[in-house]
Amino acid sequence: xxxxxxxxxxxxxxxxxxxxxxxxxxxxxxxxxxxxxxxxxxxxxxxxxxxxxxxxxxxxxxxxxxxxxxxxxxxxxxxxxxxxxxxxxxxxxxxxxxxxxxxxxxxxxxxxxxxxxxxxxxxxxxxxxxxxxxxxxxxxxxxxxxxxxxxxxxxxxxxxxxxxxxxxxxxxxxxxxxxxxxxxxxxxxxxxxxxxxxxxxxxxxxxxxxxxxxxxxxxxxxxxxxxxxxxxxxxxxxxxxxxxxxxxxxxxxxxxxxxxxxxxxxxxxxxxxxxxxxxxxxxxxxxxxxxxxxxxxxxxxxxxxxxxxxxxxxxxxxxxxxxxxxxxxxxxxxxxxxxxxxxxxxxxxxxxxxxxxxxxxxx
Numbered sequence: 001x002x003x004x005x006x007x008x009x010x011x012x013x014x015x016x017x018x019x020x021x022x023x024x025x026x027x028x029x030x031x032x033x034x035x036x037x038x039x040x041x042x043x044x045x046x047x048x049x050x051x052x053x054x055x056x057x058x059x060x061x062x063x064x065x066x067x068x069x070x071x072x073x074x075x076x077x078x079x080x081x082x083x084x085x086x087x088x089x090x091x092x093x094x095x096x097x098x099x100x101x102x103x104x105x106x107x108x109x110x111x112x113x114x115x116x117x118x119x120x121x122x123x124x125x126x127x128x129x130x131x132x133x134x135x136x137x138x139x140x141x142x143x144x145x146x147x148x149x150x151x152x153x154x155x156x157x158x159x160x161x162x163x164x165x166x167x168x169x170x171x172x173x174x175x176x177x178x179x180x181x182x183x184x185x186x187x188x189x190x191x192x193x194x195x196x197x198x199x200x201x202x203x204x205x206x207x208x209x210x211x212x213x214x215x216x217x218x219x220x221x222x223x224x225x226x227x228x229x230x231x232x233x234x235x236x237x238x239x240x241x242x243x244x245x246x247x248x249x250x251x252x253x254x255x256x257x258x259x260x261x262x263x264x265x266x267x268x269x270x271x272x273x274x275x276x277x278x279x280x281x282x283x284x285x286x287x288x289x290x291x292x293x294x295x296x297x298x299x300x301x302x303x304x305x306x307x308x309x310x311x312x313x314x315x316x317x318x319x320x321x322x323x324x325x326x327x328x329x330x331x332x333x334x335x336x337x338x339x340x341x342x343x344x345x346x347x348x349x350x351x352x353x354x355x356x357x358x359x360x361x362x363x
Contacts, residue, residue, distance in 0.1 A: 001075070001112070002032040003119055004062040016119060018066070020058050024048060033066055063119050065112070074324065075116050081127060082322035084161075085113040087145060088133040093163050094203030097232055097274055099264040099347065102133055110141060117152055129159035129187075136166035136176075147179045157183050159226075164188035165207060167214030177221035185254065186218055187226040192235050193245035201234060212249075219252050226255040228302075232274040236281040239288035247295055256292055258285060259320075260303035263348035277352040278308035286310035306341045307357050321345055334358040 002018040009017050014030040021028065021036055024043045028034045033047035037055040049070050058064065061078030076083050087110050091102035130149070135142050149158060164186070167173045180186075188211060192198040195208035218225055227250060229235075229242060239258065246256060260278055263271050278285070285301065290312065292299040301313060302320035309317055320342050327346040332338050335358035344351045 001063065001065045001115055001119070004058045004060060004064060004078075006058070006060050018064060020055050024050070035066075035072070061123075063116050075112070076120070077323065080323045082129075084129045084131045085116065085145070085149070086131055086133070087113055087135040087138055087142065090137050091132060091134040091163075092137060092165060092204065093134065093207060095266065096201055096203060096270050097230055097261055097267040099262040099267055100133075101266050105133075105137070110138065110145065113145065114148070117148060121152060125153045125156045127157040127159070128153075129161055131161040134163055134166070135160065136162055136172075139172070140175075143176050143179050146176070146184070150179070150181055150184070154181070155183070157185070160184065160186050162186060162188055163202065163207065163211060164190075164214035164218070165210040167217050168210040170217055173214070173217040173221055173223075177218070177223050180223055182224055185224045185226050187228050187257075188215055188218075189228050189230065190215075191230055192238065193242050194238075197234060201230075201232070215250060215253075225250075225253040226257060227253050228257045228259055230259045230261055231276070231278075231281060231285070232261050233276040234274065236276050237284060239281065239284040240291060243288035243291040247292065247297065251295075251297065254298065256297060256299045257302050258288060258299070258304075259301075260342075262303065262345045263350060264345065268349045271349060275350070277355060278304045279352065279355045282308060282310045282313070286313040289313050289316050303342055303345070305343060305356065306337055307335070307359055308352065308355060317342060319343075329353060329356050331356055331358055336360055 002016050004020055005017045006020045008027060011030050015032065017031050018033045018035060019028055019031045021034060023038055024034055024036050024045060026043065028045050034045045035052050035055050036050045037052055039051060047066065049066060049072065059078055062074055063076035065073045065075055088105045089103040090105035130146065190198065190211055191201045198208040199205050215225065227246060261267055263275060267274060289299050289301060299316060301309065301317045304317060306314050306317055325346045326343050328338060328343045337359050
């Protein structure tokens, strides 16, 4: 694991550097590893990947992990605003629309996150998130990692992606709240105002009650909160009702997000029972967003292309899809507001291609 450099570094500054170069020669001595796009030459480096056709996609400051089989995993993109520390793939929910199904916890995930954090020492980081799986399942290890992030980057905005269930424990919530600052936002998933529907979608009975209690506990201890609502065919027709529920029961959150679904992982497996085009719920989504906005609650739409939203709702849309899996369709080239549009998940197994129409004027 190391930091990408596309230009030579002084010998004394090569210890954690992975050099990306056209050709391997004597000038590569001292680097942690090397990546070349050319053929393997006569010069030897013990950690070297050659004939890398994607070398041009790596940029200065990226942090990558190189595997013995030649795989290169980008752990941190220097130019992205969507970087994340994945502490674990374990989860206490089994969401039917989860793009990343849970797996057994591997301690290496946490060690790797600490290693990346160490490589970022001294960098000016504006924002990142802590995610999983469900990161709070690590208990004290989660709190300790959060504390390390705050100590290393006290000015950075930190989003914690969570189902909120662990915060139904007041003692745990208090401990986390004592660590968190106002730069830390707990982004809690809540997919319905009906307990049975929410529990069905997250695949765990009793989750609604624990998540709801977790939200209240976090609020009681002064934590910054966001509620995230993933839209699918099961809850799409109730969006306006859900927004009324939010206003009545959770008006203290700092932000609310309605999110289009990524058809990947479990969502891809269940797509016939979950998938719905944003065009089909565009009016319900518009009504829900305006319901919150008119009551002075900050609200956004994530992962939904502008052309599939009602015109009145487009100003609430955000560029929310991580850069590494963000794509646009050919017809998007003619769109006047492409730079403001979320686009599509490259990972989704299908997108509503026939409904995409370029917008000619401003949003």
